Amino acid sequence: MDRLIEKIVEKNNPTVVGLDPNLDFIPESIKRKHFEEDGCTLNAVAKSIFEFNKKIIDAVEDIVPAVKPQMAYYEMFGHHGILAFEKTVKYAQLKGLYVIADGKRNDIGSTMTAYATAFLGKIKISDIAAEVFGTDALTVNGYLGTDCINPLLKTCVEFNKSIFVLVKTSNPSSGELQDRLMGKTSLYEIMGDYCEVWGKETIGEYGYSKVGAVVGATYPEQLTTLRQRLPHTFFLVPGYGAQGGAADSVKGAFDKDGLGAIVNSSRGIMCAYTAQNRPAEDFEECARTEAINMRNALNKAIGRL
Amino acid sequence: MDRLIEKIVEKNNPTVVGLDPNLDFIPESIKRKHFEEDGCTLNAVAKSIFEFNKKIIDAVEDIVPAVKPQMAYYEMFGHHGILAFEKTVKYAQLKGLYVIADGKRNDIGSTMTAYATAFLGKIKISDIAAEVFGTDALTVNGYLGTDCINPLLKTCVEFNKSIFVLVKTSNPSSGELQDRLMGKTSLYEIMGDYCEVWGKETIGEYGYSKVGAVVGATYPEQLTTLRQRLPHTFFLVPGYGAQGGAADSVKGAFDKDGLGAIVNSSRGIMCAYTAQNRPAEDFEECARTEAINMRNALNKAIGRL
Numbered sequence: 001m002d003r004l005i006e007k008i009v010e011k012n013n014p015t016v017v018g019l020d021p022n023l024d025f026i027p028e029s030i031k032r033k034h035f036e037e038d039g040c041t042l043n044a045v046a047k048s049i050f051e052f053n054k055k056i057i058d059a060v061e062d063i064v065p066a067v068k069p070q071m072a073y074y075e076m077f078g079h080h081g082i083l084a085f086e087k088t089v090k091y092a093q094l095k096g097l098y099v100i101a102d103g104k105r106n107d108i109g110s111t112m113t114a115y116a117t118a119f120l121g122k123i124k125i126s127d128i129a130a131e132v133f134g135t136d137a138l139t140v141n142g143y144l145g146t147d148c149i150n151p152l153l154k155t156c157v158e159f160n161k162s163i164f165v166l167v168k169t170s171n172p173s174s175g176e177l178q179d180r181l182m183g184k185t186s187l188y189e190i191m192g193d194y195c196e197v198w199g200k201e202t203i204g205e206y207g208y209s210k211v212g213a214v215v216g217a218t219y220p221e222q223l224t225t226l227r228q229r230l231p232h233t234f235f236l237v238p239g240y241g242a243q244g245g246a247a248d249s250v251k252g253a254f255d256k257d258g259l260g261a262i263v264n265s266s267r268g269i270m271c272a273y274t275a276q277n278r279p280a281e282d283f284e285e286c287a288r289t290e291a292i293n294m295r296n297a298l299n300k301a302i303g304r305l
Numbered sequence: 306m307d308r309l310i311e312k313i314v315e316k317n318n319p320t321v322v323g324l325d326p327n328l329d330f331i332p333e334s335i336k337r338k339h340f341e342e343d344g345c346t347l348n349a350v351a352k353s354i355f356e357f358n359k360k361i362i363d364a365v366e367d368i369v370p371a372v373k374p375q376m377a378y379y380e381m382f383g384h385h386g387i388l389a390f391e392k393t394v395k396y397a398q399l400k401g402l403y404v405i406a407d408g409k410r411n412d413i414g415s416t417m418t419a420y421a422t423a424f425l426g427k428i429k430i431s432d433i434a435a436e437v438f439g440t441d442a443l444t445v446n447g448y449l450g451t452d453c454i455n456p457l458l459k460t461c462v463e464f465n466k467s468i469f470v471l472v473k474t475s476n477p478s479s480g481e482l483q484d485r486l487m488g489k490t491s492l493y494e495i496m497g498d499y500c501e502v503w504g505k506e507t508i509g510e511y512g513y514s515k516v517g518a519v520v521g522a523t524y525p526e527q528l529t530t531l532r533q534r535l536p537h538t539f540f541l542v543p544g545y546g547a548q549g550g551a552a553d554s555v556k557g558a559f560d561k562d563g564l565g566a567i568v569n570s571s572r573g574i575m576c577a578y579t580a581q582n583r584p585a586e587d588f589e590e591c592a593r594t595e596a597i598n599m600r601n602a603l604n605k606a607i608g609r610l
Contacts, residue, residue, distance in 0.1 A: 020416070023428075023430070035431070040431045040432075041430070042428075042430070042435065042437070044430075045430055070412075070416055070419075072410070072412060072416045072417070072420045073416075073419050075387075075419070075420065075423040075424075075438075076419045076420075076423045076428055077423075077428070077437065078387065078391060078423075078437045078438065079384040079385075079387035079388040079390075079391060080384075082380075082383065082384035082387045085384075086384060102412075104410070104411050104412055104446070105377070106409050106411075106446055106471075107375075107377060107409055108475060108476040108543075109476060111325070111375055111378075112377070114327070114375075114377035114378050114380070114381045115377045115380065115381075117381050118377065118380040118382075118383070119380075123328075123347075123381055123382070125345045125346070125347070125349075125350055126340070126345045127345075130347065132347070132380075132381060132382065132383045133380075141409075141411055141446050142482070143446055143448050143471060143474075143482060143483070144471075144478065144479055145476065145478030145480070145481035145482055145483075146478040146481060147476050147477055147478040148476065148478065166411075166448060166449075169413065169448075169449050170413060171413040171449055171450070171452050171453065172452055173449065173450030173451040173452040173453065174449055174450055175450070176450035176451060176499075177447070177448060177450055177495065177496070177499075178448070180487045180492075180495070181487060182485045182487050182492075187482070187487075187492065190482065190485070191482070194481075194482075238413075
């Protein structure tokens with residue numbers, strides 16, 4: 001997690017830009033160009049996505065430390081979409097950004113080893129070790145327990161990568177299961193406690209382990225309680241902006257040094273042109289303005305400005 | 306779920322063959338051919354996987370009703386692997402098999418819509434609606450609650466597809482969270498009860514809804530209790546064979562008509578040549594023998610033979 005925290009400190013910005021390139025978000029001019037070249041195909045869509053992502057990255061690369069591509073929006077376009085994802089990862093890393101793959105992957109141990117290899121490790125083909133997606137971190141779901149997490153830990157240590165485990169998600173129904181009490185402790189607190197246990201051998205320079213937690217901006221009280229409860233667990237906080245979370249509601253996610261969390265905005269930055277009543281073609285400029293506004297709002301809320 | 310059950314009845318076999326093509330499982334002769342053509346590349350690996358899958362499908366297509374490709378083993382080879390997955394799905398469906406994508410996907414509503422589109426629905430590009438993966442069912446993780454499941458239900462109804470929600474998984478640590486009591490009810494029972502609720506508007510001819518449950522073969526008692534508790538929920542039962550479950554341990558998953566569940570075997574069938582002490586090149590014949598043995602063992606255990 002140190003690599004991520006260093007980038008946050010360097011840019012003085014605890015923001016990650018979500019790259020969830022829904023086709024509706026992409027300006028017609030970009031899509032038209034690729035549709036004219038390749039027809040209305042998944043291949044043309046994938047090329048449009050990559051061009052859009054590249055332009056968003058170019059617009060914010062000097063402001064934000066990280067991006068978070070959401071796997072669903074690439075899988076939606078089949079293997080063409082996955083190729084656009086791979087190119088996005090490489091392009092973002094070329095620009096010095098930390099890349100969190102938002103896949104919420106989960107499975108039994110042997111299968112989790114395959115996911116760990118795909119996202120965080122290297123695959124051996126005969127004697128050659130090849131990187132597949134090469135992302136810096138992966139979001140995962142811990143419903144299956146410790147033996148689902150262990151293969152990830154092994155890979156994280158070997159390749160200096162991290163994971164974020166879903167603890168308390170940002171969606172309206174997240175309480176249905178996550179808030180239920182088991183004795184006096186809620187399911188999400190128990191999941192959080194496991195993050196501390198799973199991470200305890202991998203605590204880095206800033207006091208945070210390689211096992212982070214996903215905790216939604218939409219539940220500010222739980223965010224604050226969890227920050228106290230999980231001192232070595234770095235938070236990835238979705239739900240800011242389009243989902244309703246504001247800068248004040250996420251300040252509880254940060255520690256006394258103003259670290260401890262990174263806040264995600266996807267639609268809020270990608271589609272900033274809609275909130276700013278500007279044409280879609282101005283998406284880059286609008287994204288940049290919104291990224292600066294978000295940085296300033298967060299730093300003000302956590303007292304770093 | 307009716308489409309799956311009809312195929313089970315027609316073949317008189319409640320077995321699904323897991324297609325988890327780990328590189329180590331594939332005979333050298335297949336890999337060598339593709340490595341000589343394309344070098345030690347992810348592309349060559351993906352071609353090897355597809356050839357292996359095709360031969361397994363050819364060996365068992367008249368015996369089994371369904372196959373279950375595990376997404377991790379395709380993602381492990383990047384977009385080349387996803388192309389091999391797409392080709393495997395199409396080939397299996399051409400042979401009349403029902404295809405369950407084992408992805409254990411989960412996310413907030415808007416993102417789940419993207420996963421539903423990718424696996425079960427169609428994507429609209431301008432005025433064209435294109436199928437992406439086109440699988441018949443998808444495994445999902447319900448940790449996020451109802452608003453994560455709703456977009457899937459909508460797609461299942463529109464395109465006559467199904468989902469299987471993780472309830473009690475087959476791995477050793479599954480009890481860490483899933484067996485914990487909330488009041489008098491365990492987390493996996495609560496998740497199971499949600500499957501009944503989520504499925505209740507989609508009950509088909511055989512009495513089962515479009516919302517199935519994943520329940521591991523390695524916990525026979527819980528399997529039996531859940532069968533009673535969830536009368537409208539069809540079970541996908543992993544953990545048979547390589548993970549330790551036997552025919553007797555899964556019989557509790559079936560209803561009085563011998564329906565209600567489909568049992569998965571992946572390594573047990575793909576790598577049947579190892580258990581039969583035969584060379585890897587004989588994998589097709591060994592897979593066929595094991596598929597027949599498994600069918601007979603299951604039918605004997607549930608009293609249909």
